[in-house]
Amino acid sequence: MRPLTGFELLRPRTLVGALEIMATLEEAQPIAGGTDLIPTFRDLGCKPGNLVDLGLIPELNYLFEEGRYVNIGPTTTHAQLQASNLIRERAQALHDAVDVLGSVQIRNRGTIGGNLCNASPAADTAPPLLVLDAEVAVSSLDDSRWMPLQELFAGPKMTTLDPDELLTGIRFPKTEGSGSAFHRLCRRRGFTLSVVNAAAYVEREGGTCRSARIALGSVAPTPVRINEAEGKLEGKRMTGALIDEAAEACREHVSPIDDVRGTAEYRRDMSAVLVRRALREAWRRAGGEL
Amino acid sequence: MTTFDLNGKSVAVEAKSTTTLLDFLRVQLGVTSVKKGCEQGECGACTVLLDGLPVTSCLILAPQVDGRHVTTIEGLAENPLMKELRNAFMENGAVQCGFCTPGMLLSSYALLRDNPHPSEEEVRAGIEGNICRCTGYVKIIEAILDAAERIAPE
Numbered sequence: 162m163r164p165l166t167g168f169e170l171l172r173p174r175t176l177v178g179a180l181e182i183m184a185t186l187e188e189a190q191p192i193a194g195g196t197d198l199i200p201t202f203r204d205l206g207c208k209p210g211n212l213v214d215l216g217l218i219p220e221l222n223y224l225f226e227e228g229r230y231v232n233i234g235p236t237t238t239h240a241q242l243q244a245s246n247l248i249r250e251r252a253q254a255l256h257d258a259v260d261v262l263g264s265v266q267i268r269n270r271g272t273i274g275g276n277l278c279n280a281s282p283a284a285d286t287a288p289p290l291l292v293l294d295a296e297v298a299v300s301s302l303d304d305s306r307w308m309p310l311q312e313l314f315a316g317p318k319m320t321t322l323d324p325d326e327l328l329t330g331i332r333f334p335k336t337e338g339s340g341s342a343f344h345r346l347c348r349r350r351g352f353t354l355s356v357v358n359a360a361a362y363v364e365r366e367g368g369t370c371r372s373a374r375i376a377l378g379s380v381a382p383t384p385v386r387i388n389e390a391e392g393k394l395e396g397k398r399m400t401g402a403l404i405d406e407a408a409e410a411c412r413e414h415v416s417p418i419d420d421v422r423g424t425a426e427y428r429r430d431m432s433a434v435l436v437r438r439a440l441r442e443a444w445r446r447a448g449g450e451l
Numbered sequence: 452m453t454t455f456d457l458n459g460k461s462v463a464v465e466a467k468s469t470t471t472l473l474d475f476l477r478v479q480l481g482v483t484s485v486k487k488g489c490e491q492g493e494c495g496a497c498t499v500l501l502d503g504l505p506v507t508s509c510l511i512l513a514p515q516v517d518g519r520h521v522t523t524i525e526g527l528a529e530n531p532l533m534k535e536l537r538n539a540f541m542e543n544g545a546v547q548c549g550f551c552t553p554g555m556l557l558s559s560y561a562l563l564r565d566n567p568h569p570s571e572e573e574v575r576a577g578i579e580g581n582i583c584r585c586t587g588y589v590k591i592i593e594a595i596l597d598a599a600e601r602i603a604p605e
Contacts, residue, residue: 170468170514199471199510200491212468214515240504264580265558266495269504270511350579 165202168209176220176329179213180302184325186211191327193236194271196263197279221274221329226251233331235274239286243268252333253446254289254341254360254439261345262286274328277313280320280383281354287314287384288360289343290333291376298330305329314383338371339364340447342439345378346431348422355379356423359435363394365447370394375407375436380415380428387414390436399444401451408437455516457482458526466513473497475513476523484524484553488582495581498554499523505561505580524553533560536598543594547585555581559595567603571596 168190173179183189188210192198202209215221215236223234224245231251233242239259242248249256262285263271276286277297287310295310299322313328315321322328345358357379364372373394378384390410397403417428441451453466457480466475473490476482476499485508488496492507499508500522527533536559539545546552555578562569562577569577574595575588583591 164467164474165469165471168469170512172514172517195510195512195515196492196507199512203490212512214512216515264495265561265577266498266505266507266580267492269501270506350576 165199168202168212170212170214172214172217174217176218176300176327177302179215179218180300180325180327182211182213183327184302186213189213189324191215191278193275194238194267195275196267196271197275197281215274215327224248226335229334230332231335233273235277235328235331236272237274239263239268239271239273239276240265242273251335252289252293252341254292254343254362254443255286257343258285258289258345258358258360261350273331277310277331278320278322278328280314280316280318282317282381282383283354283358283379284384285343285345285355285358285378288358288376288378289341290331291384291386292341292360292362292374293333294362294374295331295333297328298332299326300329301325301327307332311383311386316382336364338366338447340443340445340449342442342446344435344438344442346435354422357417357428357431357435359432359439361436361439361443363399363440363443363447363449365399365444365449368398368449370397370399370403370444373407373440375411375440377411377415377432377436379422380417380432382416385415387411387436389414394440399449399451401441404437404440404444404451408433408440411436453514453517455518456520458522468512468514470513472499472508472511472513472516472521476508476521482523482525486550486553488550493582494551495554495558495578496551498557498581500557500561503561505558507580522557524556527557527560530560532563532598532602535601536560536563536595539594539598539601540591543590543597545586545591545594551581551583551585555583555591559598563595563599563602567599569595569599 221236341362345355362374393407417425454463486496488494492510
C-alpha cells in the first residue's frame, strides 16, 4: 500500500460554497470524476494541496435543451451523455465520442467538464464540442461569463481559468439540417488516449454545404479548429472530391509532435484520413448524398 | 466518519482523504476480492459497483463513497444472475490465474443486468475496461454469452 499524500479533500454541497473555497484557499484544485487527476497524485512532485470535490453539487449536474441551446452541466458523466437521446439526436459527434471514450468504468466516473479542464490535447470531447460551436460558462464568486470553448485551452494540460474560477456550464446551439461526426484512432478500444481524433459538422441546403466546421485533437498543443479546410467546403456543392480536398488541406494546418503514441508524420497523414471519414459521415447524417 | 452501504450492510469507519476506496476496502475492511493492479484505472481488477455502476475503486477517494452503495462480488454471492455467471465462467474455462475474475464478473453482471441479450460486440464493449492477461478473452466472452442464454432463454 503506497498511500497518497499531501492533500485535504473538501466536499462543498453548493456552487457558492465551492467558489468560496476556490477564492480563499491556497492551491485549491477542483476534482470531479478524478479519472485523470488521481493517477497523477503518484507522480513525484505532484502536490494538489486542497482538493475541492464538485461531485455533491446538484447545480453542476444537468442536461437539458432550452431555446436554441443544449445545456450540459460540467459534472455530467460520459455515461450520462451516452445514455441521453438529446445528445444522440442533437450532438452526434459528441455522442460518437462518449461512446468510445475510456471504458465502462471510466465513463461512469469521468465528467465532460473534467475532460475539458484537464486540457489534454487528446481530449475526446473537445473536437466534437468545438465543431458544435460550444461555449463554456466560467464563474468566480464575483463574476460569471460565457466564452467560446477554444478560449478555455491555453496549452497542453493548461487552461485559461484563474485560480478562483470554475467551469460551470457548457452549451451549444441546435441547428436544423445539420449533421456531425467524430472519429478517432488509438491503439486499442478500451482506455487509451487518441493518437489523433477528429470531428466534423456540416449544415446542408440541398446538395450545397452551407456551413462546415472541422476540429482535430492530438495534433497541436490544444485541440484546434481548421478554418482553412472549412473554407474549402462552405457555399460549395458537396462531393467526395471536395471532401478529399478539404481533408488534405488539414495536413498543412496541424502541428503535431512525435511521442510514444505516434510520430508527427503519421499524425499529419491520419489527420487527413480521419477528417475525411468524419466529413463523409456528418454529411450523410445531415441527409446529404455523395 | 464515512458511512456507506457495503454489500447491503451499513459501515461507519474513519476514512482518510488520502486513502483510495481500493485500499480502504482491502486494508481497512479486509475485502480482498477487490484486486490491486495498475492503480491507474486501466486494468479494471479493482472494479466495484458504486450505486450499481461499475467503477474502478483505485480512482475514488474513500470519503467520496459517503452515503453511497458499494457492491463487491461478496454482495452478489446469492444473486441468481451472478450465480449463473460464476457457473458459466467455471464451465467455459474463463478463469486461469483468477486475478481479473472478480472485476470481470462485476462488469459482466452489470452488462447482463442492463442488457440481458447482448451481441458479442456488446459483450466485448462491456468488458473493455477489464484486462485479462491469461485467457485472450475468448473463453470469457463465451462464458458471458452462455450465462445470458441460461438466464433468459429465448
